[in-house]
Amino acid sequence: MGTTPPAGTTSPSTSTSRSTSTSATATPTPKAAPRQKSTPTPTPTPTAKKPGDSLNPGDSGxxxxxxxxxxxxxxxxxxxxxxxxxxxxxxxxxxxxxxxxxxxxxxxxxxxxxxxxAGVRPTSQVGGTGIEIDKARQLLLVVRGGQVTMILNTSTGSGQHYSYEGQDAVALTPSGTFSVFRTVDHLDKGPLGDLWRPRYFNGGIAVHGAAAIPGYPASHGCARLSDAAMDMIWADGLMPVGSRVVVY
Missing domain, CATH: 1.10.101.10 (PGBD-like superfamily/PGBD)
Incomplete structure (x- = not known):
């Protein structure tokens, strides 16, 4: 006949079984490695331009x-x-x-x-006082007393065909001597595009401001300048009504 264990004690076989079960339950779970913080890439400091360097739009100094x-x-x-x-x-x-x-x-x-x-600059081809538009070099010259006092980038007639009021036309800036006969001191919305503060010298052909002045002929016949250059012409009174415009 077996002996009953005292209260609060366990038999050896029961104790071994619990110990094994507890050991399996307490196995630690591996911890995830800490997340590495990303280091921001530093923005490079622009190199200061020095005499002799090439300069591009956006450079400063x-x-x-x-x-x-x-x-x-x-x-x-x-x-x-x-x-x-x-x-x-x-x-x-x-x-x-x-x-x-x-x-x-x-x-x-x-x-x-x-x-x-080297001091490269164009000279006047006709002398006197007025505006000269050099189509070959795509330049607009302000001439005073036979001397070129200001040189501006311009873009004249492209020579391309286009349609106007159902008719075929060619974008040309005719050569010749003309005079300013009409000015519009605001944006002039024409049938072929918007003209900023135009100064007309040959029918519908004018010197005017435009958003784009490329290095080649691109207009319908007018001589384009930057809007800022056109504002300067107005502010300085460089093309009053009656003034001469020579296109060659």
């Missing part, structure tokens, strides 16, 4: 301002030198490139720098 002043001194209008290579400086650089017979990309590279240092 003392060297840009030096180039802007040199362009202005030669007559290539680019507003007030401010050290920012913006659209006005692009237009001035393109005008210099056209005068020098270079590629017309608006980038101030080695060949353009040499042209600037």
């Amino acid at each position: 003392a060297y840009v301002e030096t180039v802007q002043r040199q362009l202005s001194d030669l007559g290539y209008w680019n507003g007030i030198p401010d050290g920012q290579f913006g659209q006005l400086t692009v237009q001035a650089v393109m005008a210099l490139q056209k005068a020098a017979g270079l590629g017309r990309d608006g980038v101030f590279g080695p060949a353009t720098r040499r042209a600037l240092l």
Whole structure:
């Protein structure tokens, strides 16, 4: 006959069984590795441009301002030198490139720098006082007393065919001597596009501001300038009614 264990005790076989069960339940779960924090990539500091470097739209600094002043001194209008290579400086650089017979990309590279240092600038072909539009080089010249005082990038008639009022037409800027006969001091919405503050000198052909002035002929016949250049012409009274415009 077996002996009953005292209260509060267990038999050896029962104790062994519980110990095995407890050991299996208490096996620790491996912990996940801590998440690594990503380190942000530092933004590189722009390298300051120095004399002799190429300059691109968007560049800024003392060297840009030096180039802007040199362009202005030669007559290539680019507003007030401010050290920012913006659209006005692009237009001035393109005008210099056209005068020098270079590629017309608006980038101030080695060949353009040499042209600037050499003082390349166009001269008047007719003398006197007025405006000259050089179609071959796509330049607009402000002439006073036979001397070119300002050089602007322009874009004249593309020579392409287009349709107007059901008729085929060709985008040409006729050569000849004309005079300003009408001005519009606001945006003039014409049948072929919008003209900013135009100064008409030959029928519907005018010198006017436009959003795009590429390095090649692209208009329907007008001479395009930047809006800022057109504002300057108005502010300085450079093309009053009756003034001469020579296209060649």
